[in-house]
Amino acid sequence: MEKRIKIHYITGLVTAALVLLLGLSLAISAAVIYFGGTEQPYSRETVGEYLKYVLPFGILCILAVISGIVIKFVFPLEKSKLLPQSDEFRALKRQRARLEKKNAEALSDERILKESLYRKKISIALLAVLSILGIAALLVALLGNYDAALINESVIRVALTVFAVALIGGACAYVAKIYMAASARREAEIIKELLNSCESLESSSAAEEKVDRKPLYMNIARASIFALAVVFIVIGIFNGGMADVLGKAVRICTECIGLG
């Protein structure tokens, strides 16, 4: 890997890890405070206490983000190089699909079929692994022993199971993604090659086939909906609907915004 790309790649990974850690530490802090067992778990002091633990991650995160920005300007990089399954690939595939309609023969290629077949197999395998993991997690959650007195423990057990499953599932998906990206890159090369070989096909423009529909009916629809909206608003002002909006916006039901 080119040195420049490596720098970007590593900064990205480190930042990602720190962002995840920060998020995780915030969510865990809230969970620990809540499951802490006291009747009134949250207070400004407790939250402050826990934020002290989170702060280092926050600072590191900010530093990583800043270094990411600095690196972006100091070692500029062409974006596509960083994208494993590049935008270009998607565009190429679409182009190929279009041309294939006209000249299927020139564009059919054994290698492409093979690549997509392998990818499909890997997707199915991944789906199977994820399903098994999901079912296993569900069983653990459903078959566990629940005791109202030990509800906190039970919730933590379920959370841990979900976390473990998500971790294993995520790792599998990441490995699969690496393969897919490599395969996509190989396929892109082949498609490019094929497209070059039948470029002459491109000359028949698609333009004549399509005609834009007249926008008149659209404008009528727009005008009618607009008029309807205005009529509704005017009725609403008089039937008290507007006052209700104001009333709810200046008097907040705390439970309704999640303070509960």
Added chain:
Amino acid sequence: MEKNLKPKLTFKRRLIQLYAALLTNANIKGFATGSIFKGNSKNACVPGLNCYSCPGAVGACPLGSLQNALASSGKTVPYYMFGIMLLYCITFGRWICGFLCPFGLIQDLLHKIKTPKLKKSRVTRILSYFKYVLLVLFVVIIPLAYMFKDMPLPAFCKYICPAGTLGGAISLLIHPANTGMFEMLGPLFTWKFALMISILVGCVFIYRLFCRFICPLGALYGIFNKISILGIKLEKNKCIDCGLCHAKCKVDIKHVGDHECISCGECISVCPTKAISWKGSKIILPENEIPEAATEEEKTVITKKREKRVFILRLVAAVLMVSTLAGALVYYNFIYEEPEISTDIGTGDFNVEDFRGKVVVINFWGTWCSGCKKELPAFNKVASDYADKDVVVVTVHTSGTEGWEEPEVYIDKNLKGSKMLFVRDVRVEGAAYDTYYTALGGPGTYPMTLILDDKGVVNYTTVAELDYESLAAEVEKALAKDTSGIDTDNLFEGYVVGDLCPSMDLEYIELIE
């Protein structure tokens, strides 16, 4: 050339996003005082997802208002909200998402953080339909279903909305004046906080995770995206189906301008045949018609003319925008003042002063507030249990019902024969909020409870929901003249109530016989 265009457009979009976020949250002083804005501009909804319980917000959140309007549609047909939503949908569609929504801006900025990204795929395309499920379930069905049970439940706000957790809950909690709010935090807050963190962290890795998979407001705007007056359009006769726009786009579109397109305009510059353009742009700035036979000189003249028009248009737009923003900032932060609370209003028979010598529990509630209704039975029980111990429980209903049940009907159904006193708050002319509540330190959130001792001193205040045990414990303290818990930083604890509202005479609610 194309390369130059891109950052220019992104930069302009970012500026407009920032501008819109500032304009709809112009009440900056709200963050300093820790209370929400209570003026009349909250009659109108802002276009983007912007919580009305955020101290900065100067307008109402369309999604929250829509849920509340549906939840109270049994009493008032929500023409107003339907009209506002239709107006935004037909005028802007998801252009709002690309340019005006503050929560969209937050997500855009988070995605700028340099990490490996998860790009769109078939899976994300399928997931993008999830927001429609949430729209139907959490915004329409649940609020409507609970309306029949007379229980206001804006389900999306309550259980999901991260904009509410961030802009509303956390912004309020940060301020020291609202320390009392920590008391009420429990399972719901823990869940919403964890969800908000997950969504925000997710946005770093997945472009606009919330907009693409969760936001019901975006879903609603998306339905109208194709026919909205502003937005992005694709001229099919020019399109050669090269797929570059689709590849460039970061959201789960099938075609440019469909229900997923947030009209960000990033794909305009990659289209080789210029088939993608802004809707309505030709009305404002018609394309140059340069006659074929024109000489070079004539061509330059025509082009120059156009450039001049572009410049003038931009200048006018910039001046208008800057002056509007400056005007809003000055108005909301320096000129606007809440109508003065006159402390001698009301023509009713209830005056708290008449209860000197007794412990008085004052509870502020509304039939539109589910938390208030939940805690009323505890107050009712205290009223009966302490009836012979010189304790009076007064419930003060908000002056308006916000399209919900009238309090007398609710009391008749649920609290018949109660020993509590039922009165109604009053409003000063021109104010959108309740005077008695405000005079006693109400920050804009409901429920709120105060306990006065026999001398009329505020012994205890809270904006949290109370259960029987905690309420009874506080009443006992007041009866025992135990003032150790008084926290003078907390609302108006320690003040004599008579100084706060000397002669406010509230009306008793006429109970149904």
